[in-house]
Amino acid sequence: PPWENTIEGIIKGFQRVAAGKIGLCVSNIEKRQNTGLSYEDAWNMTSVQLASASEAHCRAILLYTYYTETEKIVNTVSPALRQVLLQLVDLYVVYWALQRLGDLLRFTSISEKDIDELQRWYEDLLTKLRPNAVGLVDAFDIRDEILRSALGAYDGRVYERLMEAALRSPLNAEPVNSSFHKYLKPFMQGKL
Amino acid sequence: VNPDLQRERDKCTFNVTELINLIDGGVQKTEERKKQEDMVLSEGIHIEDVPSEYLSHKEKYELAVKKACLLFKVIRKMQEEDNAGMENYRAVLGGKLGSAILQDGSPLTLHYVMFIPTLMGQASVEQQVHWIGRAFDLNIIGTYAQTELGHGTFIRGLETTATYDPSTKEFVLHSPTLTAYKWWPGGLAHTANYCIVMAQLYTKGQCHGIHPFIVQLRDEETHMPLKGIKIGEIGVKLGMNGTNNGFLGFDHVRIPREHMLMKNSKVLEDGTYVNSPSSKLAYGTMMFVRVVLVTDMCNYMAKAVTIAMRYSAVRRQSQPKPNEPEPQILDYLTQQHKLLIGVASVHAFRLNADWLWNMYNNVTAELDAGDLERLPELHALSCCLKAVSTADAAECVERCRLACGGHGYMLASNLPSTYGLTTAACTYEGENTVLLLQTARYLVKAWQQAAGGNALTPTVSYIATVNSGRRL
Numbered sequence: 001p002p003w004e005n006t007i008e009g010i011i012k013g014f015q016r017v018a019a020g021k022i023g024l025c026v027s028n029i030e031k032r033q034n035t036g037l038s039y040e041d042a043w044n045m046t047s048v049q050l051a052s053a054s055e056a057h058c059r060a061i062l063l064y065t066y067y068t069e070t071e072k073i074v075n076t077v078s079p080a081l082r083q084v085l086l087q088l089v090d091l092y093v094v095y096w097a098l099q100r101l102g103d104l105l106r107f108t109s110i111s112e113k114d115i116d117e118l119q120r121w122y123e124d125l126l127t128k129l130r131p132n133a134v135g136l137v138d139a140f141d142i143r144d145e146i147l148r149s150a151l152g153a154y155d156g157r158v159y160e161r162l163m164e165a166a167l168r169s170p171l172n173a174e175p176v177n178s179s180f181h182k183y184l185k186p187f188m189q190g191k192l
Numbered sequence: 193v194n195p196d197l198q199r200e201r202d203k204c205t206f207n208v209t210e211l212i213n214l215i216d217g218g219v220q221k222t223e224e225r226k227k228q229e230d231m232v233l234s235e236g237i238h239i240e241d242v243p244s245e246y247l248s249h250k251e252k253y254e255l256a257v258k259k260a261c262l263l264f265k266v267i268r269k270m271q272e273e274d275n276a277g278m279e280n281y282r283a284v285l286g287g288k289l290g291s292a293i294l295q296d297g298s299p300l301t302l303h304y305v306m307f308i309p310t311l312m313g314q315a316s317v318e319q320q321v322h323w324i325g326r327a328f329d330l331n332i333i334g335t336y337a338q339t340e341l342g343h344g345t346f347i348r349g350l351e352t353t354a355t356y357d358p359s360t361k362e363f364v365l366h367s368p369t370l371t372a373y374k375w376w377p378g379g380l381a382h383t384a385n386y387c388i389v390m391a392q393l394y395t396k397g398q399c400h401g402i403h404p405f406i407v408q409l410r411d412e413e414t415h416m417p418l419k420g421i422k423i424g425e426i427g428v429k430l431g432m433n434g435t436n437n438g439f440l441g442f443d444h445v446r447i448p449r450e451h452m453l454m455k456n457s458k459v460l461e462d463g464t465y466v467n468s469p470s471s472k473l474a475y476g477t478m479m480f481v482r483v484v485l486v487t488d489m490c491n492y493m494a495k496a497v498t499i500a501m502r503y504s505a506v507r508r509q510s511q512p513k514p515n516e517p518e519p520q521i522l523d524y525l526t527q528q529h530k531l532l533i534g535v536a537s538v539h540a541f542r543l544n545a546d547w548l549w550n551m552y553n554n555v556t557a558e559l560d561a562g563d564l565e566r567l568p569e570l571h572a573l574s575c576c577l578k579a580v581s582t583a584d585a586a587e588c589v590e591r592c593r594l595a596c597g598g599h600g601y602m603l604a605s606n607l608p609s610t611y612g613l614t615t616a617a618c619t620y621e622g623e624n625t626v627l628l629l630q631t632a633r634y635l636v637k638a639w640q641q642a643a644g645g646n647a648l649t650p651t652v653s654y655i656a657t658v659n660s661g662r663r664l
Contacts, residue, residue, distance in 0.1 A: 001658075015654040022635045022655065026643075029636070050632035051625050057635055058576040058628075061651060065547050066540040077214060080206040085539070092536035126528040129535075133522060134197065135204030136535045137501040139211035140494040141222075145233050146292035149606040151596055152499030156194030156506045158599075165604035168243050 003110045005117050007090060010097045011067060013108045014060040017100065020107035021053035056103065063093055084132055091125045094118055196520055200505045215542065231270060232284060237262045238293045245603050249428055252296060256434035257383065259293055260300040264330055288491045295609055297435035299383040300333065307334030309480050310388050313556075314404050314453040323406065332412070335377045335384040337440055338478075342371025345626040347390065347402055352442065354391040354405055354452070358463040361449045363405060365391060367441040373422075376620070380438030381425035385410040387440065388453070395463045404453040407445065420445040431612015469564065479571060481621050482578035483552045486545040489585035490538050492614045496607060497534035500592035503599070504531065530595045534588045541581050548577055569649045572634035579624035579631075582617040589614050 001016075003009060025046050032042035043050070070089050074082045097104060097118055104110045129136070144153045150161035171177060186192040216222040237259050244255055263284065270280045281304050284290055290298060308327050311320060311334075326332045343349040351372035354363045367373055374380070380387060386408055393403040409421050417423050422441035429437070452459055456468035504527050508518035521527050555570045593600035593607040600607045618624050635655075638648055642656040 012658060015658045019639075019655045019658050022632075022639045025632070026636055026639050047629060047632075050636075051628040053635060054576050054628040054631040055580060057631065057652075058580040060654065061573070061577070062540060062544055062580065065544045069543040069547060070539075073214065078207065078210060081210050081214070084206050084211075088536040088539055091532060092540050095533050095536070123525065126525060126532055129532050130522070130528055131200075131203050132205055133501055133528070133532065133535075134200035134505050135206065135208050136211075136532075137494075137498040138201065138204075139208050139215065140498050140538065141212045141215070142288060142495060142498050143229060143233070145238050146229070146288050147495060147498060147606065148238075148292055148295065149495075149499045150602070150604040151503040151599055152495075152606070153502070154193070156197035156502055158194070158503055158506045162599065162602065162604060165243075165602070168246075170242075170246050 001109065003108055003114055005114050005121075007067060007093050010093050011060070011063045013097070013104055013110065014056070014063055014100070017103045017107045018053065018056040018060045021049065021056050021103075025049050025053050056100075059096060059100070063096060066092060084129070084136070087125055087129055088136075091122070091129065094122045094125065098122055194506050196508075197502060197505050200522075228270070228280070228284060229289060232263070232266050232289050232293070235262065235266055237266075244295065249433060252433055253299065253382070253436055256294055256296070256299055256436070260298045263290070263293055263298075264300065288495065291491070291613065294434055295606075297378070297432035297613070299379045299434065299436035301435065302335040302378040302380075303327070303330075303333050303384070305481060305484065306336035307384075307386070307388060310336055310404060310453070311406075313480070314388075314455050315406075316454045319406075319450070319453060319455075332386045333379065333384045334386040334388065334406075335379040335438075336388045337374035337377045337380060338390040339374065339376045340371060341373045341375040341439070342369070345622045345630075350390060350392060350402055352389065352391040354389075354393050354403065356393070356395040356449070356459055356463050357446075358461070360446070361461055362446045363449065363452060363459075365389065365405065365407060365442040365445040365447060367422075367443070372441070374438075374440040375426060376437050377440070378432075378435040378437055380409075380440055381423065381436045382438070383436050385412060385415065389440075389442075393452070393457075393459070393465070395459050395465050398465070400457070400465050400467075403457060405447060406451045406453065407442075407447055409440070418445070430615065431609060432616050469562065478621055479574050480552070482574040483545075483548050485578050485617055485621065486541060486548060486581045489581040489614065489617065490541045490545060492610050493534055493541070493585050493588045494538045496589040496592040496610050497531055497538065499605060499607060500534070500595045500600070501531050503596050503605075507597075507599075527595060530591050534592060537584060537588055541584070544577065544581075548573065566649065568634055569651060572631045573651055575622065575627040576631040578621060579618075579627040582614065583624055586611065586614040586618055 001012075003013065028046045028049065029039070029042045032045055033039060037045065067089055070085055074085055077085065098115075101110075101115060138154075147153065150165050151158050153161060166172070183192065213219050213222050216225055240255075244252055247255060267280050267284050270284070274280075290301075308324065311323050311327060315323060323332075327334055338347065338350070340350055340352065342351065351368055352374065353366050353368065355366070356363055374389065377387070386406060389405050389407050390402045391405055393400045408418060409423060410417055420443040422439075422443065424439055426437045426439055449459060449461065458466040460466065501522070504522040505520055507521045509521050511518055522531075551570060551573070555566045558564075558566060589607060589611045593605070593611060596605060596607065599605055603609065622630075635652065638652040638655055642648055648656055
């Protein structure tokens with residue numbers, strides 16, 4: 001089937017990858033059995049491919065469900081939010097297509113030109129989402145007490161919080177640690 | 193607020209509150225969540241005199257127990273106020289709130305996430321009446337012991353035996369070897385006084401495979417281990433050092449016949465074994481946990497990406513154009529590449545988790561009505577989604593840590609402990625490769641069914657419809 005450089009086309013591509021990988025596993029198990037291996041040994045010899053097929057199946061489910069479930073909700077939200085939610089779906093699907101190019105090249109009719117377009121599409125999506133990057137994580141609405149991070153606090157006082165955290169180290173409770181008198185000083189003076 | 197961060201917020205093109213409400217499931221749900229957070233955080237349980245990172249292993253456990261008890265007190269108050277059933281337990285203990293207060297895990301998690309759900313799913317009505325009330329009120333503390341030192345996901349290989357003695361109407365639990373010792377369960381070491389134990393059932397000289405039993409481990413007053421119970425903690429781990437993981441061995445420990453959970457299979461007084469409609473029904477708890485795990489992974493990813501994104505808006509680095517200030521690192525495309533996929537992943541997994549949760553509820557309702565048809569499909573799906581979501585979450589958290597450079601390596605960033613929690617999930621409830629291979633068994637069968645012209649279940653129906661193969 002011809003490759004379609006659309007979200008639906010990519011999802012279908014992932015389903016082809018999963019189906020193709022499962023089919024190959026079945027065929028390889030059978031081939032190995034035909035050489036005299038037991039089913040269990042044939043399974044074991046094919047298990048790297050089987051795990052990969054299983055992951056491909058899961059990716060196909062993840063992409064399909066994310067896409068279809070988002071389609072159900074986008075008509076209930078404002079146009080501005082709708083646009084961002086759809087950009088995120090696009091980003092996720094295109095990202096995984098680029099991550100799994102080898103599989104797509106093997107099991108679908110994707111071409112080099114299609115891949116170039118996918119890469120540009122991905123970079124374009126990053127640029128489009130960039131202005132909303134902080135808004136998107138603010139929407140996870142995780143309070144500082146829950147986030148518990150010097151780097152991620154809502155007010156962005158990163159360096160002040162890092163220093164506050166450093167000062168809480170028990171080693172900073174005294175100016176000179178006892179190990180200096182016990183070990184370092186005698187060692188430095190050649191007495192240890 | 194840092195001016196760079198404020199500028200980012202000013203230029204946002206959508207209404208953040210609208211997205212918050214959408215993620216929560218509606219305005220009312222957001223209000224409920226915030227009320228819950230206010231209620232829990234106003235107790236100040238999360239505030240520590242000494243940062244817990246600097247405590248010894250023993251002190252960390254003691255603090256975790258103290259916090260877990262105080263947290264339970266808050267939940268009890270919530271229950272009295274709005275009587276929200278299991279929802280408060282899941283929201284407070286299983287969600288972001290729980291991991292905020294008990295950063296390195298809670299010794300009571302398995303009580304709520306495995307002990308009570310197993311009682312609900314595997315105990316007969318009479319047994320539920322006897323145990324569940326006490327468990328909810330924390331009059332008893334339970335955990336769930338399945339994995340052994342010598343065997344993990346391959347549960348048919350478990351060695352612990354439960355041999356029925358009709359003369360006393362008791363089961364005798366025994367660990368015949370060192371490798372038969374139960375190993376890993378959270379809360380088992382020094383917290384729980386009861387435990388659901390998966391053991392090979394023997395009656396009338398015949399083995400009937402693994403079955404769940406409820407076993408008392410410690411005296412309810414003194415907390416001393418009971419006779420024949422060999423119990424302790426397994427030691428320090430990469431993360432989750434507050435969860436009190438333990439080991440457990442049995443030396444011919446006798447328990448009453450009624451302590452076998454008998455919703456599905458039964459042993460009658462004379463030792464007659466009554467089979468369950470499906471051997472897979474005993475795996476219900478694992479399936480439940482795998483489904484819940486997908487939601488947990490969303491929470492960890494959301495945390496990590498929030499930290500790294502805000503940091504990337506504040507942090508400035510390098511000078512690509514002469515005579516211009518150092519740009520925010522978020523302006524580098526490579527940084528956007530690292531982080532924005534994390535945001536998208538949270539949304540993708542959240543919607544998939546909701547979808548899987550609905551499916552789980554539908555299938556368990558069908559099971560209660562005696563319909564087992566979709567059980568293998570749910571099992572296959574929960575296995576692979578658990579594997580992929582935990583692997584992706586661990587990778588996402590690690591990517592976020594790297595996106596924060598050296599500062600992400602500081603425990604104060606909360607990224608290392610978040611990584612500890614996510615990567616732990618790659619191995620518990622079934623190591624990921626093993627789970628992928630379990631799904632593969634289902635997929636191979638589905639392929640063979642499709643080849644035979646048979647109808648396929650919805651989630652694998654694409655196998656019969658898509659054609660694969662590269663165009664020449």
